[in-house]
Amino acid sequence: MENNKLICQACGNDTFSSGQIGSLTSEGNVRPIGSIMATGSPLILTFCKKCGEATSIKVAQPEKFK
Numbered sequence: 001m002e003n004n005k006l007i008c009q010a011c012g013n014d015t016f017s018s019g020q021i022g023s024l025t026s027e028g029n030v031r032p033i034g035s036i037m038a039t040g041s042p043l044i045l046t047f048c049k050k051c052g053e054a055t056s057i058k059v060a061q062p063e064k065f066k
């Protein structure tokens with residue numbers, strides 16, 4: 001048994017998909033507050049394939065933030 005198996009809290013489904021908000025070079029990234037020049041990092045969203053409930057939002061490149 002995997003102990004990191006995800007179960008959707010909204011509908012009980014256990015199949016998930018991931019997507020990305022923003023990109024390495026374009027808008028939509030999360031950026032350091034107040035920073036004009038920094039490109040920041042995309043966000044990785046993990047969501048239920050059935051109902052779309054997001055279980056995780058992850059900053060793809062946390063090292064960009066100091």
Ligand SMILES: [Zn+2]
Binds near residue numbers: 009010048049050052
């Ligand atoms: Zn669901």
